[in-house]
Amino acid sequence: MIRTRFAPSPTGYLHIGGVRTALFNYLFAKKHGGQFILRIDDTDRQRNVAEALQPILDGLRWLGINWDEGPETGGQYAPYYQSQRTGKYQAAVDELLRRGAAYRDFAAPEEIQAERDTALNEKKTYTYSRTWAAQNDDDVKKFEAEGRQSVVRLKMPRSGSLIIHDLIRGDVEFQWADEQDHVIQRADGSFIYHLANVVDDEDFRISHVIRAEEHLSNTPRQIFMIQALGYRLPEYAHLPFVAEPGSKTKLSKRKLDKYLKNKDFSKLMTHGKSIAGRIGLEITDDNFNPVITDFYEQVGYLPEAVVNAMALVGWALDDKTEFFFMPDLIEHFSLAGVTKGAASFDPAKLFAFQEKHFVTKTAEEKYELCKPFLEKGNLTIPSKPFLLKLIEAAGDRIKVAGDILDFADFFMPDEALPYNEADVAKRFTPESLPLLQEFAARLERQDDWSSAALEALMQQFLDEKQIKANQVIHTLRVAVTGKSTGLGMFETLALLGKERVRRRIERAVALKTPQEQTS
């Protein structure tokens, strides 16, 4: 039975790199009809776990990366929180001690540091002298009498080597002599991650450990424990990590300022901020950052777009297929398709996937996705038929659900419509204004207010006047929408309706020539 796991720490946010790791674990398990387990690595008990965990659970659910066992869903190997499994860890430490694979060490941190410094000065590989290692109960009594505190260390081999058969990297050899006597239990009795990790993977029957590359160097000490304890050795697959845009350094949420210098990253952020600003979202580095999954949910990205984009960071099916939904990924995923080199997170490509996925949505689906943004934006929500028509007219101009806010002009009170001064200055000229007013008069007499009829009306007007469309359309657009860019002109008019078009044109003309109006 294939069982994989994702083991986040409750940090308060779901890192986009973590998403990729979780996704690959999920895909691999599902592909082989196995289970995907979510385990919470909260051995550091300082934090408020529940609060710091929620964004991670929500993020995974939003993306559709559902776990078969773990927090909230439970499972036969519960609990899935490391903080609740200390009894098992203690038993494992005792067993390691009993089998002579670990020892109680009474060295003070300064004493260890001194040995390290000496080795460094002599340019030698540091190896602990085990001077304060307790060999027996008498040693323990003696050291304790000195008032020393102890930690438990692994008694690592000092010769020979270990070969890890990594499913992605092939065989990797480590010399035992290079390994340290790592601490597995702290002086305060709490346990170190590596010990907990090994115990849990055994307990949960994890068959494949699929994790980021940074753990490769940690694997020997874990395998040492696995062997010492007589556990089953899982298969290992060390994924390339998700790197910064345009660099090979690990992506970190703390380097936001640096990433903002990247054009594509900055574009994503600017776009997101413009939406966030309009829905009154308080923006901080912790909750609003393209390195964090929340960002995408908050501005209205599609989870399938994020999944599609992240699936291709370090994995490819072939030389042409790139557009995937989750079921496709499950069908096609394989560790053989995972690349070895660090792969940069590409904000532009993620955005491109968003576009590709969003256009596949029907107007009805887009309506459901967009509506919440109007609510959050405190806007008067127009009728569903109107919104549906607007969404259809907007077409692919709405790229993320939050973009609906760009079209608020269409349902805001006519008196509140803002005018872009530069556009007004450019389009309201002594030549264009009379034409605008003349066409407005014709609109006044027009009864068929369909987009096609309006276009015909315009064409007739142009023919009669012997003028070109751009001599009047731009002015009309600014008069009716306040700016020079937007939907098709006639769709705009049709959407707005006769009454509102008249009011807007009147107001625009009045704004442009206040003196004439008042005198």
Next chain:
RNA sequence: GGCCCCGUCGUCUAGCGGUUAGGACACGGCCCUUUCAAGGCCGCGGCACGGGUUCGAUUCCCGUCGGGGUCACCA
């Protein structure tokens, strides 16, 4: 610094001894066009370097260089 991993267009990648080195995103140009967006077409652009092995290396081996990870009583 020790150990380990990695190295194909700017980015993500296909390639698994013989290819005009393919695709996607981004970028540039053209077309379409009432603006914007989309779309269509074209273009720019890559095997880190040096030795081998071989009839033949992007591909296999070694070295160099470069990038990264890890060396905690963090996970």
